Amino acid sequence: MPGAFPEDSLLELFIFETMQSLQQLEDSVLAGEQQDSLHPEDINLIFRIMHTIKGSAAVMGYVNISALAHVMEDLFFYLRDRPEAAYDSSDLSDLMLQGIDFIKLETVKIRSGDPADGDAAALAEELSAYLQLLKIRTETSEETDRRQHTEVQPAKEVKTGSAEPGRYRALLRFEEACQMENIRAFAVIHQLDETISCTFTYHPDDIIENPDSADVIRRDGFIIMLETAASGDSVADFLRNAPYVCELEFDKLHTAGDDVIETAVQLSGMDAERLSLADTPQDHTDRKPAGPAVRDKKSREAASPPAQQTMINVHVSKMDKLMDLIGELVIAEAMVTQNPDLAAVHGPLDNFAKAARHLRKISGEMQDVVMSLRMVPISATFHKMGRIVRDMTRKLEKEASLVIVGEETEVDKHIIEHLSDPLMHIVRNALDHGIEPPEERLAAGKPRSGTVTLEARHSGGEVIVMIRDDGKGLHRDKIIRRAAENGLLSRDERELSDREVYRLIFHPGFSTKDSISEFSGRGVGMDVVVKDLEKVGGTATIDSVPGAGSTVTLRIPLTLAIIDGMNVGVGSARFTLPTNSIVRSFKPEQQDLLTDPEGNEWIMVRGSCYPVIRLHNLTAAAVSASPVEQGILIMVEDDGRSLCLLADELLGQQQVVVKALPDYILNSAGSRPFSGCTLLGDGSISLILDIIRLTSSMNAVSGQ
Amino acid sequence: MSGNNVHENTPEEDTQRDKYLVFSLGSQDYGIEIQYVTEIIGIQPIAGIPDLPEYIKGIINLRGTMIPVMDVRVRFRMEPQPYHDRTCVIVINIMDEVLGLIVESVSEVLTILPGDTVPAPDITAGGGFVTRIGKTLQGVKLLLDCGRLLRDAELEISGGSRQPNE
Numbered sequence: 001m002p003g004a005f006p007e008d009s010l011l012e013l014f015i016f017e018t019m020q021s022l023q024q025l026e027d028s029v030l031a032g033e034q035q036d037s038l039h040p041e042d043i044n045l046i047f048r049i050m051h052t053i054k055g056s057a058a059v060m061g062y063v064n065i066s067a068l069a070h071v072m073e074d075l076f077f078y079l080r081d082r083p084e085a086a087y088d089s090s091d092l093s094d095l096m097l098q099g100i101d102f103i104k105l106e107t108v109k110i111r112s113g114d115p116a117d118g119d120a121a122a123l124a125e126e127l128s129a130y131l132q133l134l135k136i137r138t139e140t141s142e143e144t145d146r147r148q149h150t151e152v153q154p155a156k157e158v159k160t161g162s163a164e165p166g167r168y169r170a171l172l173r174f175e176e177a178c179q180m181e182n183i184r185a186f187a188v189i190h191q192l193d194e195t196i197s198c199t200f201t202y203h204p205d206d207i208i209e210n211p212d213s214a215d216v217i218r219r220d221g222f223i224i225m226l227e228t229a230a231s232g233d234s235v236a237d238f239l240r241n242a243p244y245v246c247e248l249e250f251d252k253l254h255t256a257g258d259d260v261i262e263t264a265v266q267l268s269g270m271d272a273e274r275l276s277l278a279d280t281p282q283d284h285t286d287r288k289p290a291g292p293a294v295r296d297k298k299s300r301e302a303a304s305p306p307a308q309q310t311m312i313n314v315h316v317s318k319m320d321k322l323m324d325l326i327g328e329l330v331i332a333e334a335m336v337t338q339n340p341d342l343a344a345v346h347g348p349l350d351n352f353a354k355a356a357r358h359l360r361k362i363s364g365e366m367q368d369v370v371m372s373l374r375m376v377p378i379s380a381t382f383h384k385m386g387r388i389v390r391d392m393t394r395k396l397e398k399e400a401s402l403v404i405v406g407e408e409t410e411v412d413k414h415i416i417e418h419l420s421d422p423l424m425h426i427v428r429n430a431l432d433h434g435i436e437p438p439e440e441r442l443a444a445g446k447p448r449s450g451t452v453t454l455e456a457r458h459s460g461g462e463v464i465v466m467i468r469d470d471g472k473g474l475h476r477d478k479i480i481r482r483a484a485e486n487g488l489l490s491r492d493e494r495e496l497s498d499r500e501v502y503r504l505i506f507h508p509g510f511s512t513k514d515s516i517s518e519f520s521g522r523g524v525g526m527d528v529v530v531k532d533l534e535k536v537g538g539t540a541t542i543d544s545v546p547g548a549g550s551t552v553t554l555r556i557p558l559t560l561a562i563i564d565g566m567n568v569g570v571g572s573a574r575f576t577l578p579t580n581s582i583v584r585s586f587k588p589e590q591q592d593l594l595t596d597p598e599g600n601e602w603i604m605v606r607g608s609c610y611p612v613i614r615l616h617n618l619t620a621a622a623v624s625a626s627p628v629e630q631g632i633l634i635m636v637e638d639d640g641r642s643l644c645l646l647a648d649e650l651l652g653q654q655q656v657v658v659k660a661l662p663d664y665i666l667n668s669a670g671s672r673p674f675s676g677c678t679l680l681g682d683g684s685i686s687l688i689l690d691i692i693r694l695t696s697s698m699n700a701v702s703g704q
Numbered sequence: 705m706s707g708n709n710v711h712e713n714t715p716e717e718d719t720q721r722d723k724y725l726v727f728s729l730g731s732q733d734y735g736i737e738i739q740y741v742t743e744i745i746g747i748q749p750i751a752g753i754p755d756l757p758e759y760i761k762g763i764i765n766l767r768g769t770m771i772p773v774m775d776v777r778v779r780f781r782m783e784p785q786p787y788h789d790r791t792c793v794i795v796i797n798i799m800d801e802v803l804g805l806i807v808e809s810v811s812e813v814l815t816i817l818p819g820d821t822v823p824a825p826d827i828t829a830g831g832g833f834v835t836r837i838g839k840t841l842q843g844v845k846l847l848l849d850c851g852r853l854l855r856d857a858e859l860e861i862s863g864g865s866r867q868p869n870e
Contacts, residue, residue, distance in 0.1 A: 618754055659768070
């Protein structure tokens with residue numbers, strides 16, 4: 001197995017890493033644009049990512065990517081050194097996103113095996129021109145700065161500080177027996193400087209030069225005054241976890257004129273200057289005694305987040321293989337524990353039953369672990385939408401922001417892959433058709449900027465993803481008119497509920513937008529959403545309040561690999577129904593059964609009428625229909641639509657591993673009512689019924 | 705590693721060249737190129753699927769993977785015969801499409817050199833499955849084009865699924 005992808009592994013790793021970095025990059029750039037300036041941490045991050053991409057692309061021989069990355073790196077190298085540079089964040093983001101798109105495109109080309117032949121020279125030139133422009137602008141502004149010497153500081157602050165920088169006072173006490181408090185304090189300061197971008201002063205300020213400062217710290221504690229844009233909690237966390245720290249008092253200071261600060265600044269007036277020099281590494285090493293330096297390094301290792309070292313990238317195909325094997329194991333286990341030979345054994349099977357239980361417990365746990373391996377948070381998919389919102393609002397001259405709720409919700413990786421396209425279509429539609437232009441919004445008494453909310457949460461065995469916009473909502477009459485024009489209406493419009501009307505927009509070829517825009521309106525889109533979702537067993541519903549916006553709700557199963565199923569027998573054939581769609585099962589009475597002139601069967605249950613499908617008709621060998629009273633009816637429900645399935649017998653409930661039907665079969669009409677198949681304990685094949693398709697096809701029949 | 709593969713592949717391809725797996729349907733012997741054959745298994749319980757062409761009998765479980773099985777007799781428009789314990793399934797793999805062929809019995813692997821074959825008289829008449837006819841000491845073998853067996857089947861399947869919409 002380790003040698004399974006030998007020649008591709010390097011390339012695959014490159015593609016994987018680059019794609020991941022690009023996503024991170026895009027997020028940072030977009031975040032920066034939203035706040036109208038880049039956070040120093042983000043600048044650092046972007047610089048590092050560009051550096052990595054440049055390096056790895058050069059190693060892989062993709063000169064065009066590496067050349068472009070080099071220019072982008074240069075730009076951020078400058079910005080990192082000169083945070084005061086007066087850049088226009090929107091121009092910068094445009095350039096960066098163009099660059100990101102280029103690299104992304106090339107990476108996609110590489111992945112699909114095409115030569116990466118894009119030419120980024122023009123873009124690279126544009127980037128370096130921008131850098132030149134920045135340099136000139138910054139230098140001139142520095143000239144003026146120098147003249148008004150005293151005002152320089154605050155002016156700079158305004159430019160650099162992206163989020164409002166907070167001022168904090170931290171009082172650290174070290175463990176009593178730790179000794180050399182001054183060295184510990186220095187280690188803390190040193191790490192703080194490296195980990196969190198902030199400016200700070202501390203007291204006592206002569207911790208390195210003066211060994212007596214250890215006594216001062218032991219007595220009074222070690223005070224750090226710091227100013228940073230990072231959140232106070234993260235700083236406090238960092239300090240609390242620093243080695244040997246046993247006590248931390250951490251306060252946020254609200255006004256710059258706070259007494260404590262003034263004293264602190266007084267105390268360490270000179271120190272602040274020395275600290276700004278202390279960025280150069282030799283400054284530390286020169287003065288640091290050898291012993292503590294080693295410990296300092298160790299403690300830094302300990303303080304770095306352990307999460308990064310415990311992560312490991314695994315190829316999806318290996319996971320799939322593992323998944324398959326576990327599936328086989330579950331089946332094999334059932335074959336052993338439910339072996340027909342056991343019935344022939346005379347005498348008690350206590351020990352066997354005990355061992356079988358143990359085995360089941362272990363295999364169940366294994367199954368859970370493997371399932372959890374496949375689960376990934378939905379956040380990356382959600383964040384991709386940020387880019388779409390940005391690009392579209394610009395082109396459509398609308399204003400909208402994206403709000404993300406529940407991005408930590410975990411979904412099977414396979415499903416996430418199928419979620420991205422539908423989400424994109426829905427978000428595009430929300431922006432194009434939902435959110436109004438700013439003037440219209442203001443006129444309607446809404447905030448100028450619209451909001452698109454992406455929300456994900458778990459509900460039972462499903463993930464619910466909601467895409468909400470506060471736009472103008474769906475127009476019932478317009479939809480009906482358009483549907484009538486296209487001949488989509490099968491019933492009188494007054495009979496249709498709002499939901500049913502809204503559902504029409506998922507119909508292929510439906511679009512109410514009169515002008516076709518770049519993004520949507522061609523009538524492809526919402527039907528693609530439904531098709532994509534169906535592939536992973538999901539459904540979409542849409543709700544809307546005119547004038548207040550609409551909500552698209554996607555319900556997606558957590559995983560496709562293993563489902564809780566009810567096995568039923570029909571003649572010699574076996575079918576499996578997903579347990580979560582079963583409402584109840586009951587013995588039918590002949591007198592409840594109705595037959596309409598076309599031969600469709602119905603059954604009255606507690607005053608309601610449900611269509612009946614004889615599963616016998618779904619078997620290949622058309623098992624002769626037995627009298628209804630001898631069979632059992634299973635009522636299934638999906639999305640409010642119910643029907644009854646007639647089977648011969650219930651065989652029992654079981655967790656089944658879903659196997660795909662062969663492509664050969666999938667391309668044929670025969671696969672329609674089935675979503676897959678599975679192996680039962682005795683090794684026979686059971687077809688898994690696709691309840692969603694069954695109920696919706698019944699609805700089509702009954703609607704006509 | 706890839707270099708090794710080349711060296712290993714060449715002799716293997718050589719050993720497979722001009723070799724045919726011979727199976728019989730009724731009194732006639734057929735041959736399929738051995739390079740497509742993955743394995744031969746005994747007949748297994750078949751799970752039927754409705755609305756398929758009648759020669760696709762359903763799916764079987766091949767060690768955890770589901771594969772469709774085709775009754776070659778029915779495919780060649782012969783009278784179907786009940787399966788018995790000598791009935792075999794020849795598992796073939798053509799361009800990553802795995803398919804089981806149900807045949808009455810498998811007899812042997814024969815080498816039939818190109819010089820010993822003649823083109824089938826009219827390839828369109830019998831559905832085009834038989835492309836060449838091999839002459840051997842043991843009699844005449846009809847050599848099948850596996851790809852066509854599958855491709856044609858696909859065409860008919862998709863044609864069948866298209867009809868309801870039209």
